[in-house]
Amino acid sequence: xxxxxxPTEMTATEGAIVQINCTYQTSGFNGLFWxxxxxxxAPTFLSYNVLDGLExxxxxxxxxSRSKGYSYLLLKELQMKDSASYLCAVKDSNYQLIWGAGxxxxxxx
Amino acid sequence: DAGVIQSPRHEVTExxxxxxLRCKPISGHDYLFWYRQTMMRGLELLIYFNNNVPxxxxxxxxxxxxxxxxxxxxxxxxxxxxxxxDSAVYxxxxxxxxxxxxxxxxxxxxxxxxTVT
Numbered sequence: 001x002x003x004x005x006x007p008t009e010m011t012a013t014e015g016a017i018v019q020i021n022c023t024y025q026t027s028g029f030n031g032l033f034w035x036x037x038x039x040x041x042a043p044t045f046l047s048y049n050v051l052d053g054l055e056x057x058x059x060x061x062x063x064x065s066r067s068k069g070y071s072y073l074l075l076k077e078l079q080m081k082d083s084a085s086y087l088c089a090v091k092d093s094n095y096q097l098i099w100g101a102g103x104x105x106x107x108x109x
Numbered sequence: 110d111a112g113v114i115q116s117p118r119h120e121v122t123e124x125x126x127x128x129x130l131r132c133k134p135i136s137g138h139d140y141l142f143w144y145r146q147t148m149m150r151g152l153e154l155l156i157y158f159n160n161n162v163p164x165x166x167x168x169x170x171x172x173x174x175x176x177x178x179x180x181x182x183x184x185x186x187x188x189x190x191x192x193x194x195d196s197a198v199y200x201x202x203x204x205x206x207x208x209x210x211x212x213x214x215x216x217x218x219x220x221x222x223x224t225v226t
Contacts, residue, residue, distance in 0.1 A: 033214075041219070041220075042200060042217035042218060042219055042220055043152070043200075043217050044217070045214045045215070045216075048214070087152065094165075095213075096154070096157075096165065097154065097215070099151060099152045099153075099154070100151070101151040102151060102152070
C-alpha cells in the first residue's frame with residue numbers, strides 16, 4: 001500500500017526554527033510537495049522536490065532523500081502567522097498525488 | 110486571474126437531499142481535481158479530470174457520488190442522496206501540464222463546507 005507519515009502536531013516558539021518530517025512509501029516517485037493550510041482555508045503550495053538535496057525559499061527550506069523515503073520542511077524565524085497545518089504529498093508512478101494527514105504547527109509567543 | 114472558484118461556500122442540507130457542488134478552474138488549466146477533507150481522514154482525492162475527461166474515479170466513495178465536467182471551465186460534484194457522513198469540506202483544484210512534465214502544482218479553490226443533518 002501507499003503510505004505517508006507525518007507527526008500529527010508540533011509546537012514551537014516565535015522566532016525559533018522547526019523541522020517537520022515526512023516519510024513515505026509509495027508505488028514509484030515523481031516528486032514531493034509541501035503545502036500550507038491555515039485553518040478554514042485551502043491548501044497553498046510551498047515547495048517541490050524531485051532530486052535529493054535542499055531547496056531553499058526564503059524562511060522555508062525543503063529537503064529530500066529518495067533513498068530513505070524521507071523529506072523535511074524547515075521553517076526559520078518563526079512568525080505567529082506560520083501557525084497552520086503542513087501537508088506532505090508524493091506524486092506516485094501514475095503521477096497521482098498521495099497526501100499525508102498533515103502536521104498542525106502551533107506557534108507560541 | 111481569479112483563481113479556482115467554488116460555489117456554494119457553505120451548504121447545509123437534510124439527509125436524503127441532493128447536493129450539487131460547483132467549480133470553475135483557472136482558465137487554461139487542463140487538470141481538475143475534486144477532494145474531500147475531514148478531520149478523521151484528512152485530504153482524500155475523489156476524482157480527477159484531464160481535458161474534461163474523467164481519468165480516475167477510484168476515490169469516489171460510492172454510487173451516490175457523481176462528477177461531471179461538461180466543458181473546460183465548469184465541473185460539478187453531485188451527491189444523491191446525501192447522508193450525515195458526507196459532511197466535510199470539498200475542495201476543487203486545478204493544474205496545468207504546460208511546460209514541465211513533472212511539476213504540476215495544484216491550485217485549490219476556497220472549498221465548500223457541507224453539513225448534512
